[in-house]
Amino acid sequence: MAYKYLLFDxxxxxxxxNKAMVNALKLMLTKYGFTVTDEMISFYNSLNESLWKQLEEGLITKEQLVHTRFPVMCSRYGVPYPGKEKMETDYFVSLAEGHDIMEGADEVLKNLYGRYGILVITNGFVEVQKKRMSESGLMPYVDYVFISEAVGVSKPDPKFMDAVIAHIGDEDKSxxxxxxxxxxxxxxxxxxxxxDTVLVGSAEIKGYDFQPTYRIETLKEIEKILEG
Ligand SMILES: [Mg+2]
Known part of the structure; x- marks a missing residue:
């Protein structure tokens, strides 16, 4: 195995x-008059996931995603929508404060940094993701962050990977x-x-016509793959 660049989501x-989202959502919804319940959070979660999936499939724009979520929440829970950009802006401001790391992420990057090019590839908004990454404490172990809003396309569009390769300047995909x-x-x-890919965690892989190259439960196991 001759991987040189590790592209972390x-x-x-x-x-x-999840932690960042739930905190931001609770704060913002409460401000606009919602009495926040667990059901509300999980409804938002599935709404948001289905919108991101539509975005990844190219069916809607990021603009549409952002301006659909909260009007839908308002109408479902009978709270008046305060008008464009109010809930959206408050949510993003709070979201950008959420920078807790997944367990072991700092150790893993620390161990790999210098031996591999460490890149972050994320679908999201520049302002939010930049702030979260820089406050996470992980940036000393990251060489570069690619954010879909800046790249101009979202994962899984292969143009996203083209942009990474163009930036790195190594055309050997292996x-x-x-x-x-x-x-x-x-x-x-x-x-x-x-x-090649590594799926981290417990996502469902049935029903896809492609599969990950490797699969691990937690990020720490990545070193086993790299050691071959
Ligand atoms: Mg992810």
Missing amino acids: CDRTLLDF HYLIIGDSMNADIALGNNSGV
Whole structure:
């Protein structure tokens, strides 16, 4: 195995996105008059996931994603929508504060940094992801962060991988390894661009016409794969 560049997904791979999202959501919804319940959070979760999936499939734009989520929440829970950009802005401001890491992420990157090029590939918004990554304490062990909003396309569009390769300047795809928790974004990106992948966590892999190259439960196990 001759991997030289490790491409880590950010959310639910390096950073604890769920924690950041739930905190931000509770704070913002409460401000606009919701009485927040667990059911509300899980409804938002599935709504958001289905919108991100549509975005990954190219069916909607990021703009549409952002401006659909909270009007839907308002109408479902009978809270008046305060108008464009109010809930959205408050949510992003709080979300950008969430930078807890997944267990062991700092140790793993610390051990690999210098031996591999450490890259982060994330679907998200520049302002939010930059702030979260820099406050996570992980940036000393990261060479470069690719954020979909800046790249111009989202994972799993193979153009995302093209942009990484162009930036690194090494066209040999066998030198790259994508590590992430999402079949639809990370593993599909590898499949679409001919790059090996590691699925981290317990995502369902049945029903896909592609599979990850490797599978691990927790990030720490990545070293076993790299040691071959
Ligand atoms: Mg992820």
